[in-house]
Amino acid sequence: MDSLDRAIIEATQAGLPLTRQPYATVAEKVGSDETTVMQRMQAMQEQGIIRRIGAVPNHYVLGFRGNGMSVWEVPEDRIQSCGEMIGALDYVSHAYHRPKHPPLWNYNLFAMVHGRNREEVMDKVEKIATLLGDDDLGHDVLFSTRILKKTGLRLPGDKT
Amino acid sequence: MDAIDRAIINKLQKGFPICPQPYAQAAEEFGISEEELISRLQAMLDDKRLSRFGPLYNAERMGGGLSLCAMAVPKEDFEQVAEQVNSYPEVAHNYARDHELNMWFVLATETPERIDQVLGEIQAQTGCPVYNMPKKQEFFVGLHFEL
Numbered sequence: 001m002d003s004l005d006r007a008i009i010e011a012t013q014a015g016l017p018l019t020r021q022p023y024a025t026v027a028e029k030v031g032s033d034e035t036t037v038m039q040r041m042q043a044m045q046e047q048g049i050i051r052r053i054g055a056v057p058n059h060y061v062l063g064f065r066g067n068g069m070s071v072w073e074v075p076e077d078r079i080q081s082c083g084e085m086i087g088a089l090d091y092v093s094h095a096y097h098r099p100k101h102p103p104l105w106n107y108n109l110f111a112m113v114h115g116r117n118r119e120e121v122m123d124k125v126e127k128i129a130t131l132l133g134d135d136d137l138g139h140d141v142l143f144s145t146r147i148l149k150k151t152g153l154r155l156p157g158d159k160t
Numbered sequence: 161m162d163a164i165d166r167a168i169i170n171k172l173q174k175g176f177p178i179c180p181q182p183y184a185q186a187a188e189e190f191g192i193s194e195e196e197l198i199s200r201l202q203a204m205l206d207d208k209r210l211s212r213f214g215p216l217y218n219a220e221r222m223g224g225g226l227s228l229c230a231m232a233v234p235k236e237d238f239e240q241v242a243e244q245v246n247s248y249p250e251v252a253h254n255y256a257r258d259h260e261l262n263m264w265f266v267l268a269t270e271t272p273e274r275i276d277q278v279l280g281e282i283q284a285q286t287g288c289p290v291y292n293m294p295k296k297q298e299f300f301v302g303l304h305f306e307l
Contacts, residue, residue, distance in 0.1 A: 016214035087300030
């Protein structure tokens with residue numbers, strides 16, 4: 001990643017311009033040309049620096065008001081298959097393997113479950129439990145009760 | 161919210177072309193004009209049905225540190241600890257959750273080393289242990305809402 005990549009990231013962090021030629025607009029902002037910007041963004045997408053380009057729906061506004069952080073204890077040697085299975089479910093975003101902190105915290109698999117309300121989330125969590133079968137050594141769902149802070153992720157090097 | 165808006169959200173969650181006139185190309189699929197797609201996206205951003213439109217960056221791939229951290233904060237100290245934790249610019253989100261571990265925040269730092277430093281400072285300042293839960297593996301990030 002060089003200074004041009006960083007400039008492109010900074011120029012598009014808030015979003016892609018809604019202009020007929022958005023990559024040309026970005027190029028203008030960063031002092032480059034459209035073709036170079038497209039090549040750089042393509043490369044960043046291939047490297048995984050850009051996960052994808054697209055629309056991020058606001059699930060809350062769209063009526064998905066129940067979002068629970070489901071947490072699971074599964075055998076460490078089964079984490080791969082359990083993680084892949086849960087990650088493939090269409091109502092799950094963000095599925096991660098994380099470290100345990102026994103005795104207080106014995107869960108090693110995290111999956112955000114989305115539904116229109118808490119009841120729907122709980123139903124889906126039960127479905128996951130059924131899918132996991134014997135690999136479910138225990139689970140819980142943590143609902144957020146309050147947002148204490150919400151700012152976007154800052155860029156490395158971003159001092160503001 | 162009509163069928164075209166729904167189709168736009170369903171389809172454009174999955175990706176968007178990199179070409180000189182991507183809106184024109186994407187609009188074809190919805191049977192609308194380039195101008196109409198742009199104005200519909202603008203309207204959905206304005207009324208917050210979309211939280212953003214554009215590239216989604218992966219913080220770790222850019223060289224920074226990222227972790228999910230949890231604390232068990234005594235009820236009577238909760239507001240003060242929230243204030244102390246939130247005062248760090250590296251704290252991106254912070255949620256109160258209904259569990260013994262009742263405060264959960266995401267830490268995003270310029271360098272991976274900075275994570276432990278910030279956690280040490282928070283621990284010293286608040287007197288509450290911080291449980292660091294950096295991801296070991298990612299299975300999926302994203303979500304397709306079929307509307």
